[in-house]
Amino acid sequence: MSSRTLPLLFINLGGEMLYILDQRLRAQNIPADKAKKADWIEDDRRRVMNDIITTMFNKKFLEELFKPQELYSKKALRTVFDRLAHASIMRLNQASMDKLYDLMTMAFKYQVLLCPRAKDILLVSFNHMDAIKDFVKDTPSVLSQVDETYRQLIEMYTPLSSGEFQLIRQTLLIFFQDMHIRVSIFLKDKVQNSNGRFVLPISGPVPHGTHIPGLIRMFSCNGEEVKRLQFRNGGNYTGVLREGSFEMFGERVIKLGTNMYSVSRPVETHMSGTSKNSAQKKSVNTAPNPLAKEELNMLARLMGGMEVQKPGNADSGFRVNLFATDEEEEEALISRPDEFSYDVIKIQATKNQQANAELVKIMGDFTEEAGEPCSSSANSKGDDLLAMMDGL
Numbered sequence: 359m360s361s362r363t364l365p366l367l368f369i370n371l372g373g374e375m376l377y378i379l380d381q382r383l384r385a386q387n388i389p390a391d392k393a394k395k396a397d398w399i400e401d402d403r404r405r406v407m408n409d410i411i412t413t414m415f416n417k418k419f420l421e422e423l424f425k426p427q428e429l430y431s432k433k434a435l436r437t438v439f440d441r442l443a444h445a446s447i448m449r450l451n452q453a454s455m456d457k458l459y460d461l462m463t464m465a466f467k468y469q470v471l472l473c474p475r476a477k478d479i480l481l482v483s484f485n486h487m488d489a490i491k492d493f494v495k496d497t498p499s500v501l502s503q504v505d506e507t508y509r510q511l512i513e514m515y516t517p518l519s520s521g522e523f524q525l526i527r528q529t530l531l532i533f534f535q536d537m538h539i540r541v542s543i544f545l546k547d548k549v550q551n552s553n554g555r556f557v558l559p560i561s562g563p564v565p566h567g568t569h570i571p572g573l574i575r576m577f578s579c580n581g582e583e584v585k586r587l588q589f590r591n592g593g594n595y596t597g598v599l600r601e602g603s604f605e606m607f608g609e610r611v612i613k614l615g616t617n618m619y620s621v622s623r624p625v626e627t628h629m630s631g632t633s634k635n636s637a638q639k640k641s642v643n644t645a646p647n648p649l650a651k652e653e654l655n656m657l658a659r660l661m662g663g664m665e666v667q668k669p670g671n672a673d674s675g676f677r678v679n680l681f682a683t684d685e686e687e688e689e690a691l692i693s694r695p696d697e698f699s700y701d702v703i704k705i706q707a708t709k710n711q712q713a714n715a716e717l718v719k720i721m722g723d724f725t726e727e728a729g730e731p732c733s734s735s736a737n738s739k740g741d742d743l744l745a746m747m748d749g750l
Contacts (some may be wrong), residue, residue: 359532361426361524362514362725366483367435367530368423369507370469370615373486376493377437379448380407381619402447405495408500409446409604415503429533460539467534468544469614471556474565477525478612479530480515481602487511508606516604537714543618560593566601623680 383403413419430438436459443450443458452456468580469482518526529738538554549557563571571593578583602611 359428359529360522360575361428362518362522363526363533364427365420365511365514366479367429367466367533368438369483369511369598370486371435371439371462371467372442373483373490373615374465375443375458376407376410376490377617377619378458379410379443380493383407383448404496406446406448408497409662410442411490411494412500412503413442413445415500415507417503417506420507420510424514429529445559461541462536463534464539464544465543465618467531467537468549468556469484470527470530472532472614474563474612475520475526475567477518477520478565478602478614479523479527480511480604481610481612481617484508484509484602484604485610485612488610489617492611505606512604561595563596563599566598568598570595570597584696596741647733 380403384408387516397598429435439459439569440455443455447537470479473479473482487504491504492502515523540550540552544550545552552559571591572588574589575583576587579582599611603609702732
């Protein structure tokens with residue numbers, strides 16, 4: 359498996375999350391009393407997007423993210439995105455968060471499968487980055503963070519060989535291989551089957567640097583072409599498109615990774631039949647591990663008491679529902695198999711500081727060994743997210 363996969367996985371899933379949240383924030387039904395306030399929804403939408411992107415592209419967090427390392431587990435990565443989605447005043451309950459994560463993962467899985475070349479995964483990432491940059495175009499401080507991430511992506515990935523990109527693609531496909539969530543957009547466009555598996559096209563442009571299949575050339579031992587044979591390729595392929603730009607600016611050519619929610623369409627997710635059956639057959643112990651919970655409580659203290667932003671009063675925050683109605687959201691939560699719910703253990707980030715004295719002592723030992731005092735920035739959302747990923 360490739361140790362350079364995590365940054366691409368995080369940035370692309372984060373881009374898909376921002377597409378979905380932006381679409382839902384624009385479509386969200388706002389109570390009449392709040393709707394009377396001028397620009398209430400637009401201001402809050404921008405605030406949510408800016409807060410999430412600021413956290414996502416925190417400098418120290420990205421420095422850690424870009425270090426060569428193995429992928430995190432599915433549940434660990436889900437926990438990170440759960441915290442990231444709640445980095446602002448917006449709230450999602452578990453059913454909506456499950457749906458959000460399903461949409462994110464299935465969209466990026468589809469993009470990875472359809473990339474003409476393994477290297478084109480980087481172009482997909484740049485499409486997400488281009489859209490993220492547009493979200494914060496009016497916020498210079500956040501824009502500079504995004505630009506720095508462009509430079510890191512270009513520096514790390516453009517020198518890689520085709521073989522290294524193929525290993526990255528294979529690592530991503532291994533990560534996604536057991537995910538077969540049906541998504542209404544894909545089903546309506548007939549690019550996904552009823553069992554949740556994607557339909558790969560046998561038409562369209564061939565990858566850059568290749569020829570339309572249908573010709574076999576034979577060469578002598580001296581390297582001279584001696585014979586040609588033609589065969590039917592079984593598809594309807596066209597000539598290669600020009601190569602997209604791998605620079606910070608330029609046309610990417612490839613459309614994978616652009617915002618498929620720009621045209622308002624209802625999006626539903628459903629567990630495939632095979633996934634439902636496998637979830638029912640498996641006996642999973644859902645009781646939390648007490649030791650793991652204490653470790654997470656310790657992690658919370660190490661993180662400087664990471665808490666998602668709590669609105670000062672009930673009027674300043676709002677809940678986003680990814681379903682058409684609250685009833686559908688409740689039904690989805692009840693009917694979802696436990697295996698796919700990604701339950702997150704709640705951690706005590708601010709209370710009961712005197713409990714677990716032995717763990718606190720261990721934490722003190724680590725601090726003394728490090729010989730480095732905690733900086734005032736330890737309470738920032740980005741640093742907290744970095745600490746969260748360190749502990750997973």
